[in-house]
Amino acid sequence: MTAGLLFDLMMALAVLGTAAWTLAARTQFAAVIGFVATGLLLSLVWVRLGAVDVALTEAAIGAGATGVIILYVVARLRGGTAEISAATPSRAQRALAALLAVAVGGVLALAVLNLPDPAPSLAEAALAGSAPLGLGNPVSAVLMAHRGLDTLLESVVLVFAVLAVWSMAADHRWGGAPGPVFRREESGPLSLLARVLPPVGIVVGIYIAWVGADAPGGKFQGGTILAAMWILPWIAGLARPPSITDWRLRLMIAAGPLTFLCVGLAGFAVADGFLSYPPSFAKPLILLIEAAMTLSVAAALACLIAGPPERRLPPESMAADRR
Amino acid sequence: MSLLLPLVPLVPLAMCLALAWPGARARVGGVLWAAPVPALLVALLVGQVPPLVAEAGGLRLTLLLDLPGALLLGGAAVLWGAAGLYARAYLGHQPRFAAWWLLTQSGSLGVFIAGDLGSFYLAFAVASLAGFGLVVQDGTVAAFRAGALYLLLAVLGEIALLFAFALLAVGALGDSIAIADVVPPLATSPGGHVTALLLVLGFGLKMGLVPLHVWLPVAHPAAPMPASAVLSGAIVKAGVIGLVRFLPEEGAPAGWGSALAVFGFLTAYWGVVAGLAQRNPKTVLAYSTVSQMGVIGAVIGMGIVLDIGASGLHAAFYALHHMLAKGALFLGVGVALATGRGARRWVLPLALLLALGFGGLPPTGGALAKAAVKDELGADLVALCAALSAFGSTLLMLHFVRRMMDAAAEAPDGRATPGLLGPWLGLGVAALVVPWLLLPWVGADVGKMWSLEAVAPVLLGAALAWPWRRWADRVPELPEGDVLVLARRGAAPREALGRAVLRFETMFRPWPAAGLSLLAVVLGLLAAMAG
Amino acid sequence: MSGTDILALAACGLVAIGLYGVVAQAEVLRKIIAFNLLGAGVFLLFGVVARRGAAAGLAADPVPQAMVITGLVVAFAATALALVLTLRLHQITGAATVAEDPPSGAAPDPASEP
């Protein structure tokens, strides 16, 4: 057994172990910790699989942002033990669930191990396809050009999600700022973090988004970091998030997909049709979209993490927000 | 000329649509009687109207008029016209009633000229379903209950027919859905028996063959007088034309002729027995209709057994007389109730004549009708059965006349308006005379109606009617719809079954059960795909 | 058995664990966590597929990678939505599970239709 194989085996066992522990964890808090740990281990696995772009995304969104948002809800759920024990499936049901889940996993394993060898691959085509666009990172090329429609729809989905989250608000909270009210912390570690981290984080975030064209990184990873840098001062009570009826916030969220859509439709006029780029302007156009998307991803993620408005703005700021 | 055919259903339909226009409402209500005029015209032109075949995309619609269809169409047109006039006087102007009336009429007339599965089904369904509106016209609780039963059974019948037609269309050679193309292969096709059963169920429901007759005695008393007249006279005939068209003597699978005959006679007797135990004159009439439709069923059945080519024509002729006479009797009940004790003078003579006509008293139209079906019902045991039914009919109809006079005696005295009298008299006279006029079309042996075996049941029935007068009041009144009582007894098990299904469904509602089902579905599908 | 195969089995294991969790755990929050584990397993499977398709000097097929990136973002949005709903449910009714309300389930109250 080679060292690489041994490492893979250990990684696999570690991932499965933490995942199982996550399910078995006594408290919800522990379960979240288990989940985040699983996510971080998975990012390592992704590196091992040669997918650094995904590893970054997994760490930023899969483990980081998801972990934060779950933790944030855990902190606000209280009680309900009687209800939970009443709703817990019986021992027989759990045994059956385990049996069936293992069976599904088993047939899945059977299928995966029976995948054809050599595996079909689009790597060559993608590499060839990314050259004319001037992008050094084929993953970015696939995301922005070959499967651009996926990315476009996905950025629209983010807007759907933000709108859906907002629409869960109580009627009389409409027009408020996203999320609950945080007390202003003048001192303490959070306050310090909220003052020190953002300048650095914003630079890092923009950098990661920028290099995405040629190296691992990109709008989602960068956008997540930017979102975190935006949220930090909110939580510390140092900054006030804008009202959800503020058109600037809304434009920020919709700018990415709108830009993508406009560039895509412009393709009818200046290139070979929808979502095609004129060869000489391909890279600048893609960078333009990426920039808008980074902004939108950051704003959307921040709003998703904050949740629906739970407070109304004071009247004078309401008046300022009204158009 | 063939372009007249679509007018038959379309004129009533167009008048129905015109009712939506407030300005036209009163005018349409005033000429309700005119809606069936094109139908009458077309029926009189029989033989000169070629079939109309309209090709629309891949579907070929056929409208045609043959002799049996013309008889029924003409009779129904006269009845609808007379009842339409009567309704105007009886109910006044009621747009909603007029709408249901015209819609039902459109289907009821259309069914006699439909030549393909599609248009036949459409017309049949319109006639059946729109009839609901006529039944519930009075808006009473009883009317709604009757309407409920009517609708339920109508839908049941539709479903049976739908399935039968599907089988017919599949069994047919080629893509044609013309009745003439789909029916002949029935005798030999593998699903023939199922198809025949479904056809008999669907049409039998409409005609009221026992035990599918329950809606008739419930719906008729609840509906207003002119509606009862057309329900009993015209709408049940949709079942007759159905049997004539879809179970012709050469197309029915073996055994179905005798089965139909047996059920026909059973129905004929059941109608008499159950009717004799009724108090309400309209219910008695309804049972009489059941009984008469039984006879027609027997005629069609024996026609198949004896392979008589003209049995459809004979059955249609018999049905034509029933349409006119039964319509007249229903309208007569209304006249009698309006005149009170004066009915003895005004209504009794004609009612008696029509009533005895059902037994076959010569020289009424009824006697001619009986003579026309002698080919089918004239031999051996069947002749005896037919005689027995004629005897029963006489008894039942005299029972009806007596119940009607009883009811009239309790009603306040008055004078029937010409609007009531005219249509009634006209229809009654038509019932006596029209069969004579149409005799050359059918070619019945007139001499037979004077024979002893034709007259004896009438005399016997009339003789026994007097003693029955005494006995009738001691017989416990049978609930309307008789065997329906049994169905109500089935409610408890039905309820239990429903609750069991609900419990079963509830088992899958909790989250863990649904999740487990999802995993099981994955594995089950996989197993099915692999093996 | 190669390293990729081992990771493939790990992906299947994650799927099984996630499936068990979403079915058998009572609290909504744990269901959501389990859903994310299930999703992680699915994405890992895409990773395995990508790795198997390594060619032309690339360490992995970029197309499945792009799909995973898209999928991760969508899954995050879904998780956020589910969590907000959980929180709102908890705030209004105090419930922490999606068990049916006794006795016959959430009877809607159409009287309060807009």
Next chain:
Amino acid sequence: MTATTPGGWLLVLALTLPAGAMLLGFVAGGRHAQRIALGALAIWLAIALAVALQVQASGAPLAYVIGGWQPPLGMALRADGLAAAMLLTGAVVLLAVALFGQGAYDTPRGAAETRAAYAFWCFLPALAAALAAAFLGGDLFNLFVALEMLTFTALALACLDGKPSQFKSELRYLLFALIGSVLYLLGAGLLYGAYGTLDIALLAGRTRADAPTMVAGALMTAGLIAKMALFPLHFWLPPAHAGAPAAASALLSGLVVKGAFVLLLRLWFWVLPAPVVLGGGTVLAALGATAIVIGSVVALRQERLKLLVAYSTVAQMGYLFLMFPLLAAADADAASRAWLGGVLQAVSHALAKSAMFLAAGLIAVSLGHDRVTSLGGAARVMPITVIAFALGGLSLMGLPPSGGFTAKWLLLRASVETGQWWWSLVILTGGLLTGGYVYRIVAAALAPPAPGCVARAVPRPQELCVLALAVASMLLGVLPLYALGLVRVGAP
């Protein structure tokens, strides 16, 4: 090799127009969102009509290769008869619901933006975009994104009222739907691993009946039928659809579940190899048959009108699955009929059910309750609404001349022709039971009002929207031939 066909740009427009409208409405908000949505949906209907006409005229599917990048690396949008018919149905229903929704979600000039109205007018074009993506998508992964768009939209629409009781049923829906999506995605991953593409046209005819394909098929199918609420995975639908506001219920029951249906058809009759379809089809149809019977019986026993209509959806979705074993049969004529019947059932159910849900909503508003036993008097106050409900009911029962009749008739014929007559018994039993519960409602509504019952009139324009949908489901039966010719284009 897919090539962009003439008129292919219409497909791009069908997808981008509502998406763009949603984004603009999202930014502009308030009254503007309402205007943008109404305008966009009207244009969308015109586009859908143009797509249908183009498909009908050319007799071949439309296609658009996005960015000029050929599959497998790139992606294509395609519109065959199925897609065109569903797109048109979606456009008709959405526009009708939008006009209906003007009553409840109107933002008058100068009034402040409200939560429900804003969400409603943003999510209408959002649903249009999601449906366009689901119907036109030619790539299995892209369709996954479309599925998620549908899920999010459905969730938000169902929560429009902000009723506490709704949150729980919606959470159940969301979790279950998400699990369904993930299973679908899992299958898609396996297919990519096996064939190196997720383009439906490329996969067609290329798949093998091996372990990865079958496991992928089973996982994806299970995921999709969870979203279609096929028995026994239906538990989430009745409370979610019954509890939503009327306009939302109409969209959820009429359209959203049909998105997954189209994907299921694509998966089974384009992607999966014939032996797999033959084996699995019977299981699907058996589940569908169970859904028909159980859903109808349970609907028959409901005390609340909207729950009754929702259970009716569970039953009616069952009919869609009867086509699977019939299509797999060797008889080409019967298979063609089954295809038409199944698609027509989806279309006519979309029209009829949306009409019935809107009607149920109006009745609930007018009477202040929706208890089935005390609907008396409804027919007097709002005859149009009750007629619309009854017309929709006729279509569900399969009585002529409705679209439902043509659909069920075709399925019936196909089942007899292929010798699988037992399905026809299910169709008939279902029709009978459907007649039972529709009859219960109509009879109750026709009955005289109970003493003390105060029913208020409902706005005539709303009633007319409902009637228009019901009449459309009827017209489908009167003019089936044009519809049938369209649906045949590009059929498997």
